[in-house]
Amino acid sequence: MIEFRAEQSAVTYRWTFDSILAGLPTPGTKAFSTLCRELGPYGISPAAISVESPTAFLSDLVYRVGLLDGRVALRISYSGFEMIVDSLQQGDDELLVKILESVFGIIGEVDPNASLGKPEVALTSHLTLLTTDVDGFLRKQLPYVETQLNLTPEAFAYGVKPKDAEDERDARVVVMRSERFKNAVFINFLLTYKAPVSAAQAKKGISDEFERMLTLLDLRPGEKAE
Numbered sequence: 001m002i003e004f005r006a007e008q009s010a011v012t013y014r015w016t017f018d019s020i021l022a023g024l025p026t027p028g029t030k031a032f033s034t035l036c037r038e039l040g041p042y043g044i045s046p047a048a049i050s051v052e053s054p055t056a057f058l059s060d061l062v063y064r065v066g067l068l069d070g071r072v073a074l075r076i077s078y079s080g081f082e083m084i085v086d087s088l089q090q091g092d093d094e095l096l097v098k099i100l101e102s103v104f105g106i107i108g109e110v111d112p113n114a115s116l117g118k119p120e121v122a123l124t125s126h127l128t129l130l131t132t133d134v135d136g137f138l139r140k141q142l143p144y145v146e147t148q149l150n151l152t153p154e155a156f157a158y159g160v161k162p163k164d165a166e167d168e169r170d171a172r173v174v175v176m177r178s179e180r181f182k183n184a185v186f187i188n189f190l191l192t193y194k195a196p197v198s199a200a201q202a203k204k205g206i207s208d209e210f211e212r213m214l215t216l217l218d219l220r221p222g223e224k225a226e
Contacts, residue, residue: 001219001220002129002130002131002132002137002218002219002220003129003131003220003223004127004128004130004219005127005128005130005221006125006221007125007126007127007128007180007184008087008125008126008180009088009123009124009125010084010085010086010123010124010125011084011088011096011121011123011206012083012084012085012121012122013082013083013096013100013120013121013199013202014080014082014119014121014122015080015081015118015119015120016079016080016118016119016120017078017079017080017113017114017116017117018113018117018118020079021079021111022111023110023111024063024077024078024110025076025106025109025110026051026063029110030109031106031107031110034105034106034109035106038102038105038106039065039067039099039102039106042067042068042072042099043067043069044065044067048065048070049063049064049066050064051063052064052075058078059079061078063075063077064076067099071086071087072085072096072099073086074099076103076107080117081103083100093203093207096199096203097199097200097203100199104199116196117196118194118196119193119196119197119202120191120192121202121206122188122189122191123187123189123206124186124187124188124189125186125187125189126178126180126181126184126185126186126187127178127184127185127186127187128181128183129183129185130222131222133183134177134183134184135152135153137185138153138154138156138177138185139153140218141153141156141217142156154176154177155175155176155177156174156175157172157173157174157175158173159171159172160209160212160213163212168193168194169192169194169209170192170194171189171191171192171209171213172189172190173187173190173213173217175188175217189206189209189210189213191206191209191210193205
């Protein structure tokens with residue numbers, strides 16, 4: 001197998017409501033008091049709260065909250081919410097689950113139906129290849145270009161079949177040459193659920209499926225990555 005070292009990773013969690021949210025946890029509401037209390041341990045402050053409204057459409061109105069010194073951004077709208085983590089750090093897994101659980105508690109005060117919806121998790125990572133070169137790795141996935149002198153492989157994409165035919169989730173992966181790190185690939189892995197699952201289940205699902213996807217691509221963490 002090809003060994004790699006993970007350089008930088010990020011994650012985005014999206015929850016889409018089954019129906020329009022009844023309201024946002026804005027100042028003056030009971031839900032805002034809950035938001036301040038629940039997210040206080042993660043560094044919420046007035047300067048980290050803003051409202052984005054690029055158009056007059058209600059669907060574009062977003063309530064944004066920055067946490068953990070700006071490393072985590074929550075974006076709550078009438079159609080769903082996102083948690084965006086620009087740079088994952090060791091030990092973040094459980095912390096992010098706690099933040100998500102707090103968010104569900106907050107929006108649950110606004111609308112009890114907010115728990116009805118579907119999650120989607122996108123994990124991206126730059127992986128430096130330790131035991132092969134990027135060109136060789138990409139050509140292995142795209143053998144056709146071997147005979148085409150004018151074509152250089154830059155990226156490929158796959159749908160990833162679930163282990164269980166009855167699994168209620170879909171996955172796909174896009175792999176391309178990293179522009180940030182030398183001899184590295186950039187991986188974008190998307191896991192979409194067909195039914196509601198808890199934040200803890202979503203965390204475990206993306207972790208397990210990402211590891212399985214790496215194995216399918218013949219990739220594994222190298223000793224230098226420890």
